[in-house]
Amino acid sequence: MVTFLPFPGYRPVLKTNERIEDRISPPYDVIGKEYLRILQDHKNNVTNLTLNPDIDRRYGGSRKEFERMISDGSLAQDPDSFYLYEQTFNDHGVVKTRLGLVGILKTESYDEGNVIPHEETFSKVKEDRLNLLRDMEAHLESIFGIFEGFSPELGSSIRNSARLLYRYVDSSGVDHRFHIINDTDIQKRISSELKDQKMLIADGHHRYETALNYSLENPGDEKKGYVLATLVSAKDEGLVVWPTHRLVNSSNVDIKDAERVICDTMRAEEVSEDHMSSELNNWMMGLIFRDGRHFLASYDKGGKELCGLDTYVVQELILKKIYGYDEGKSTVEYEAEFHNVRKMMDDGRFDLAIVLNDPSLKKIWDLSMKGIRMPKKTTFFFPKIWSGFVFYKMA
Numbered sequence: 001m002v003t004f005l006p007f008p009g010y011r012p013v014l015k016t017n018e019r020i021e022d023r024i025s026p027p028y029d030v031i032g033k034e035y036l037r038i039l040q041d042h043k044n045n046v047t048n049l050t051l052n053p054d055i056d057r058r059y060g061g062s063r064k065e066f067e068r069m070i071s072d073g074s075l076a077q078d079p080d081s082f083y084l085y086e087q088t089f090n091d092h093g094v095v096k097t098r099l100g101l102v103g104i105l106k107t108e109s110y111d112e113g114n115v116i117p118h119e120e121t122f123s124k125v126k127e128d129r130l131n132l133l134r135d136m137e138a139h140l141e142s143i144f145g146i147f148e149g150f151s152p153e154l155g156s157s158i159r160n161s162a163r164l165l166y167r168y169v170d171s172s173g174v175d176h177r178f179h180i181i182n183d184t185d186i187q188k189r190i191s192s193e194l195k196d197q198k199m200l201i202a203d204g205h206h207r208y209e210t211a212l213n214y215s216l217e218n219p220g221d222e223k224k225g226y227v228l229a230t231l232v233s234a235k236d237e238g239l240v241v242w243p244t245h246r247l248v249n250s251s252n253v254d255i256k257d258a259e260r261v262i263c264d265t266m267r268a269e270e271v272s273e274d275h276m277s278s279e280l281n282n283w284m285m286g287l288i289f290r291d292g293r294h295f296l297a298s299y300d301k302g303g304k305e306l307c308g309l310d311t312y313v314v315q316e317l318i319l320k321k322i323y324g325y326d327e328g329k330s331t332v333e334y335e336a337e338f339h340n341v342r343k344m345m346d347d348g349r350f351d352l353a354i355v356l357n358d359p360s361l362k363k364i365w366d367l368s369m370k371g372i373r374m375p376k377k378t379t380f381f382f383p384k385i386w387s388g389f390v391f392y393k394m395a
Contacts, residue, residue, distance in 0.1 A: 002114050002147070003106035004194045004231065006080040006187045009390040010138075011165070012044070013076045020166040024176075024388035025050075027141060027203075044074045046388030050132070050140050063135050066391075075391070082187055083390055084162040084179040085230055089172070089383050091240050098238030100385065101158070101190065102142060104392055105199070105229035107212040115145075115208070116200045118368040120376050129210040137395035139211065139228035141387040143204030146365075148197045149233040154189050161186050166389060174383045178390075199231065200368055202381045223394040230385050234365070241364070242336045242380040243356035246314060247344060250323045250330035250351055255291050258322050258352065262287065265317055268297040276355075284310045286355035288345050309363070310356050311378040318354065336380040 012023040022042040025031060028050040031039070039047045052062045069075045083102035088095065110117055133139070150158070162179035169175045181187065201208055211227035218224040232239055262268055268287075271279070276286045276294045284298040299313045306312040319325035325332060335341050338355065345353050359379050367374065 002194050002197055002199050003191070004103050004199075004229070005106075005191055005226070006082045006181075007104045007226075007392055008080055009078050009083065010070065010075045010393055011078065011390045012388070013073055015044075015074065018042075018044070019168075020389075021168045021170075024168065024386050026384050026386055028387070030384060044069055046140060049136070050387065060135060062132065063137075066136060066138060077393075078180065078390075079182060080184075080187070082181040082190060083165075084158060084181055085385070085389070086175075086177040086179065087238070087383050088175040088177075089238075089240075091382070096238040096240065098232060098236055098240070098383075099159075100144070100230040100232045102228070102230045102390060103190075104139075104226040105143070105145070105231075106225055107208065107215045107227055109212070114198055116198055116368045117205055117208075117373055118200060118202075118364050119205055119374050119378055129206060130213055133210060133214050134217075137224075137393070139207075139392040139394070141204075141207060142228045142230045142385050143208050143211075144202045144381060144385045145204075145229055145231045146200045146202050146234050146239070146361075147194060147231050149235040150190075150193050154186070154193060155233075157186050158190070170386075172383070176386060194231075198369070200234075200365060202232070202379070203385065221394075226392070226394075228390075228392040234361070239361065240382050241359045241361055242382050243358055244311075244334045244336050244377040244380045245338065245341045245356055246319070246352075246354040246377075247333045247335060247341065247350040248319065248323055248325075248330055248352040248354070249332075249349075252329045253323055253351070255289050255351060259289060259293065259295070261322050262295070262297060262318065265321075266297045266299050266313075268295050270295050280355065281357055284313060284357075288341075288353040288355065290345070290348065290351045306367070306372060306374075309367070309374060309378070311375045314354050314356075315375045318352075334377045336382070 023044055023046060025039050025045060025047045036047060039045045040053055048065055049062045085100040085102050086097060088097045108115060158181060161183045162181050164177060164179050166178045208227060215225040271294050273294050276296055279296060280286050283296040287295040287297055299307060319332060323330035341353050341355060344350060
């Protein structure tokens with residue numbers, strides 16, 4: 001059973017000369033240093049809470065800043081509400097719109113089978129976020145979940161009842177529109193239709209697992225058993241999944257040796273740069289080496305169900321077997337935009353780029369429902385859910 005409820009959110013009250021873009025940001029873990037500095041020049045920006053610039057007082061300092069924003073009227077509390085988060089964007093030349101419903105989701109163990117993960121997580125990230133949550137007693141950022149879908153009638157009612165609060169077009173051309181839904185009848189219908197569905201975590205595994213651990217630390221405190229969540233229907237035409245390409249560096253592996261092992265282990269063919277780009281969707285992956293050679297490769301052998309998943313094959317047969325990634329013998333960076341991968345390789349920064357196809361949402365859903373967790377960074381759901389439009393305060 002998925003329990004998804006309206007809540008009395010705290011959201012920005014814009015002061016004279018303030019714009020909504022002065023208050024919001026992409027998720028804390030995808031912000032570059034220079035952009036973070038620009039955001040934090042605005043004292044009421046959410047990054048001054050999620051990434052307090054004073055490391056020595058990050059946790060206590062963030063709590064004081066949050067309380068200051070409430071007391072001076074920079075944030076005001078709504079009655080129980082859901083929020084509709086609409087994002088219109090360009091997906092490789094096609095304009096799409098994705099609708100997300102923002103509320104609070106009751107946390108429960110994955111073992112219950114209602115909230116489903118699809119990727120592995122990093123323990124160090126969860127430790128930092130748990131410390132911040134303990135201090136703040138508030139959820140500052142939302143997880144991103146996928147559910148099966150509403151009835152057409154309810155979907156139409158949701159859109160018709162939503163009242164626009166904020167609008168911002170970011171530097172990537174994504175049009176963010178944030179609405180409030182305070183019709184109590186529609187709220188009840190939303191919660192009712194969701195209760196018998198399952199929810200797949202698309203983005204925010206660390207935040208969900210941190211929220212679950214926090215709720216277990218506070219048994220009996222109902223408010224602390226929920227996490228801020230944005231849920232999108234699996235039927236939404238704007239639900240876009242991009243691949244996350246891998247870029248590898250290692251001082252221990254000769255490029256020629258790596259090329260030879262890959263060709264011995266996988267079905268591989270050396271091709272031109274243009275051929276690799278045009279034929280990639282007929283293969284599992286493309287490989288670009290520092291020496292300028294390009295390959296298309298696939299792994300066609302049977303065995304584990306995950307062997308048909310490109311990121312699993314990359315992890316096991318290339319990163320671990322050849323580059324010793326699990327032993328600390330190499331470093332890996334992740335990038336969702338192919339043109340950035342190309343530039344990074346042209347700059348000579350990496351030994352190897354592993355270029356992947358768009359992940360299949362159906363395959364992600366099917367594997368996840370079987371309890372199979374995919375390697376870290378298997379998916380990049382675009383666009384990201386921005387933070388700062390609304391907060392969930394638990395104390």
